[in-house]
Amino acid sequence: MQHTNNQDTLVGLFVAAGIVGLFFLAMHVSNLSSFVEEDSYTITARFENSGGLKVKSPVSAAGVKIGKVSSISFDPKTYESVVQMSIDSKYNTMPDDTTASIFTAGLLGEQYVNLEPGGSETYLKADGKIEITQSAIILEKAIGQFLFKSAEEKK
Amino acid sequence: MSQFIQDLGKSTRTSFTKLGRSTYFLLQTISGIFSVLPRPRLLLNQMYSVGVLSFLIITISGLFVGMVLGLQGYYTLSDFGAEETLGVMVAASLVRELGPVVSALLFAGRAGSALTAEIGLMKATEQLSGMEMMAVDPVKRIISPRFLAGLISMPLLAGLFSAVGIIGGQIIGSGLLGVDEGAYWSQMQASIDFHDDIINGFIKSIVFGFVTSWIALFEGYDAIPTSEGVSRATTRTVVNSAFSILGLDFILTALMFGDH
Numbered sequence: 001m002q003h004t005n006n007q008d009t010l011v012g013l014f015v016a017a018g019i020v021g022l023f024f025l026a027m028h029v030s031n032l033s034s035f036v037e038e039d040s041y042t043i044t045a046r047f048e049n050s051g052g053l054k055v056k057s058p059v060s061a062a063g064v065k066i067g068k069v070s071s072i073s074f075d076p077k078t079y080e081s082v083v084q085m086s087i088d089s090k091y092n093t094m095p096d097d098t099t100a101s102i103f104t105a106g107l108l109g110e111q112y113v114n115l116e117p118g119g120s121e122t123y124l125k126a127d128g129k130i131e132i133t134q135s136a137i138i139l140e141k142a143i144g145q146f147l148f149k150s151a152e153e154k155k
Numbered sequence: 156m157s158q159f160i161q162d163l164g165k166s167t168r169t170s171f172t173k174l175g176r177s178t179y180f181l182l183q184t185i186s187g188i189f190s191v192l193p194r195p196r197l198l199l200n201q202m203y204s205v206g207v208l209s210f211l212i213i214t215i216s217g218l219f220v221g222m223v224l225g226l227q228g229y230y231t232l233s234d235f236g237a238e239e240t241l242g243v244m245v246a247a248s249l250v251r252e253l254g255p256v257v258s259a260l261l262f263a264g265r266a267g268s269a270l271t272a273e274i275g276l277m278k279a280t281e282q283l284s285g286m287e288m289m290a291v292d293p294v295k296r297i298i299s300p301r302f303l304a305g306l307i308s309m310p311l312l313a314g315l316f317s318a319v320g321i322i323g324g325q326i327i328g329s330g331l332l333g334v335d336e337g338a339y340w341s342q343m344q345a346s347i348d349f350h351d352d353i354i355n356g357f358i359k360s361i362v363f364g365f366v367t368s369w370i371a372l373f374e375g376y377d378a379i380p381t382s383e384g385v386s387r388a389t390t391r392t393v394v395n396s397a398f399s400i401l402g403l404d405f406i407l408t409a410l411m412f413g414d415h
Contacts, residue, residue, distance in 0.1 A: 018312065020318075021314040021319070022357070025250060029246050029353070
């Protein structure tokens with residue numbers, strides 16, 4: 001009987017260790033612990049060009065992450081990129097004249113949306129729209145313009 | 156020439172017959188699982204020999220694989236000044252690929268071969284026929300508990316392997332090579348997706364557990380009941396398991412991570 005008891009304990013320990021391992025992967029390694037799906041609100045911004053922005057790219061204000069991009073689609077009427085962002089509902093006091101711009105972070109070129117609050121007294125509501133946007137800077141385009149301009153000046 | 160064609164046809168037919176037998180065997184085993192559930196003692200004993208006894212080799216290998224990933228990843232990433240992303244590299248490669256695959260290979264070598272040898276020997280010493288004489292179904296009594304134990308143990312072992320590996324990578328990365336510990340974890344958490352990475356790796360390990368247990372049990376059950384036959388069956392278990400794991404891994408990766 002002693003033998004089987006020991007064996008049961010070891011099996012129990014093994015299963016517990018396995019579950020702890022999986023739990024560790026879920027909570028500590030992945031982004032599960034930072035899910036904010038439930039208590040967030042959506043705002044929309046239209047960009048002329050959203051560059052390399054992806055779904056789940058961070059949305060930050062003053063350098064702090066306050067939400068993430070939830071969908072990106074192309075509007076076939078206005079030829080603009082429609083970016084929906086879900087913002088943590090803790091931060092529900094963004095003025096309605098906030099500017100959204102797409103910036104590049106770090107060396108590897110990960111792009112994110114930066115929100116620059118304006119001075120308006122009224123706040124953005126759920127499903128609100130950001131009117132003032134600044135597109136992503138496309139490096140090839142910028143270099144092309146620079147070369148074109150310097151060629152013009154030489155003439 | 157005609158002899159060659161005859162041989163070819165014969166070996167093709169033999170392998171198809173074997174595949175058919177193994178499918179029938181699998182269905183029998185799965186239907187036998189329902190008669191294991193009311194008797195958890197059978198399952199518990201097998202969890203011990205399949206899971207607990209594989210625990211040490213899995214955790215130690217996981218630790219070393221993680222440490223090597225940390226070391227190699229650091230050398231490559233530091234060329235680009237991107238040491239901070241070491242955590243992402245270690246975690247992504249462990250959770251998506253190395254965790255399920257390497258632990259399944261080790262599992263096939265450690266537990267699969269033991270299962271084949273055990274059942275092959277039972278067959279050689281006519282214990283299985285003895286059970287049938289006593290109207291005990293050997294598939295329900297012997298095979299199904301082992302199959303279920305393998306199916307449950309494999310995901311747990313793979314999860315442990317990945318978790319220990321990530322800690323190993325952290326020990327080397329931030330303990331020895333000076334990667335910032337906060338960056339190691341936060342970059343990892345920002346890039347590893349729960350559904351895309353963790354759940355897919357988990358599904359992989361269940362599939363590998365299923366296939367490895369199936370092959371090991373079938374080879375044992377189907378072994379020629381001599382000492383040579385059992386030794387050959389054990390070899391086939393390890394070889395076939397390794398092939399199936401690696402082949403399936405390719406297919407599963409293409410299916411799961413294809414649209415990225």
